[in-house]
Amino acid sequence: MPELAEVEFGRKVAHEVVAGRRIREVWCADDEIVFEGEGPEVVQGALRGRVVVDTHRHGKHIWFELDRRPWPLFHFGMTGAFRVPGGVPLVLASSPKRSSEAPFPPRFAKIVLTMEDGGLLAMTSARRLARIRLRQDPRAEPPLCNLGFDPYLEMPTLDAFRALVARRRGTLKGLLLDQGFAAGVGNWIADEVLYQARLDPRRPVDGLTSAEVERLRDKLVHVVHTAVAVDADSARFPKGWLFHHRWGKAADAKVGGQAIQHITVAGRTTAWVPTRQR
Numbered sequence: 001m002p003e004l005a006e007v008e009f010g011r012k013v014a015h016e017v018v019a020g021r022r023i024r025e026v027w028c029a030d031d032e033i034v035f036e037g038e039g040p041e042v043v044q045g046a047l048r049g050r051v052v053v054d055t056h057r058h059g060k061h062i063w064f065e066l067d068r069r070p071w072p073l074f075h076f077g078m079t080g081a082f083r084v085p086g087g088v089p090l091v092l093a094s095s096p097k098r099s100s101e102a103p104f105p106p107r108f109a110k111i112v113l114t115m116e117d118g119g120l121l122a123m124t125s126a127r128r129l130a131r132i133r134l135r136q137d138p139r140a141e142p143p144l145c146n147l148g149f150d151p152y153l154e155m156p157t158l159d160a161f162r163a164l165v166a167r168r169r170g171t172l173k174g175l176l177l178d179q180g181f182a183a184g185v186g187n188w189i190a191d192e193v194l195y196q197a198r199l200d201p202r203r204p205v206d207g208l209t210s211a212e213v214e215r216l217r218d219k220l221v222h223v224v225h226t227a228v229a230v231d232a233d234s235a236r237f238p239k240g241w242l243f244h245h246r247w248g249k250a251a252d253a254k255v256g257g258q259a260i261q262h263i264t265v266a267g268r269t270t271a272w273v274p275t276r277q278r
Contacts, residue, residue: 002076004059004152004184005227009090010082011057012231017084017119018052018064025114033128034110046070046134047113056138058150059183063138070134073144077129083109083122090232147183151224161217165205172208172216173201174266182220188243189227191271193219195242195255200277201265246271 002010026047028040035043051067063073074080081090085104105112108126115121123130135141148164149156156164168175175181176190185193194201197219199212208216230236237243245255249269253260258273 001078001186002060002080003186003189004150004224005189005232006090007060007062007076007184008057008152008228009232010076011055011062013082013084013087014062014064014121015055017121018113018115019055020052021119022051022116023047023049023113024116027109027112027114029110031110031128034125034130035132038132038134043072043111043132043134047072058139058144058153059147059179060186061138061144061147061183063135069136071136071138073131073133073135073138074123075131075133075143076123077125077127077131079127080123080125080130083124085120147179148181150183151185151220152228155217155221158214158217162210162213165208165213165216168205170205171201171265172199172203172205173268173270175205176220177266177268184224185220187268187270188246189223191246192223192242194277195271195273196223198277200274201270201272202263242271242273 026044028035028043030040032039047066052064053067054065056063056065061073061075063071065071074082083104083106104120104122106122106124108124109122110125110130111132112120112122123132138144155161164181165175168178168181172194173190176185176193177187179185191201193216197212197215199216227237234243240256242255242260245253245260249262253271255273256276258275260271260273263270263272
């Protein structure tokens with residue numbers, strides 16, 4: 001699933017095409033699942049002719065600020081993405097195939113925006129798990145109003161972070177995956193943060209020392225900012241990251257000469273290094 005860094009890259013792709021421009025035409029697939037019951041004509045009517053003032057992201061959600069409400073809110077789900085003509089799509093490390101081909105309109109397109117200057121932007125969703133919603137005020141309405149802080153845009157101070165952690169229970173992996181705690185953190189980011197913080201993903205949250213909470217926060221900031229800085233291009237992630245070795249559950253997988261184990265924590269497959277993470 002696209003996580004914070006991949007979704008931020010998607011926002012940048014969209015921003016280049018739509019920001020400051022008027023939407024001339026809107027094509028929508030007849031897909032009541034992705035559009036949550038909104039008919040294509042409703043979405044088309046809300047967007048056609050509107051100027052995109054700006055683009056925003058919180059966690060795994062992107063929305064376009066228009067010159068009139070409602071505004072469109074996008075969630076990529078498991079496989080969704082924004083696509084532009086001639087652009088090479090960002091392929092997730094968990095994807096079974098990689099391709100440099102980028103046909104347009106792309107396969108599995110759910111919405112295609114044609115801007116007044118001729119720019120084109122599509123959103124795809126092969127597995128129909130993406131969502132396109134209309135909201136009067138995205139931040140004040142579900143699902144955004146139920147989300148926690150965005151670790152890239154609004155990381156709490158150390159004292160505020162400590163207070164948030166102190167109110168939580170369960171495992172460390174479960175804490176990081178909880179979108180009500182930190183919006184945008186998914187499976188690979190959580191594993192990377194815990195690996196770099198040298199913390200066992202099974203540890204109970206209420207058993208952390210003050211120094212460990214600080215280390216957890218520092219590594220969350222580091223991983224997210226590093227991934228965003230390289231536009232979520234995993235080939236440019238630091239060579240020592242767990243990310244490069246965590247996929248596929250290979251029995252002999254190692255990172256830094258240490259064995260990687262795969263277990264289930266908080267209902268998710270978790271890659272960790274027992275000799276490093278305590």
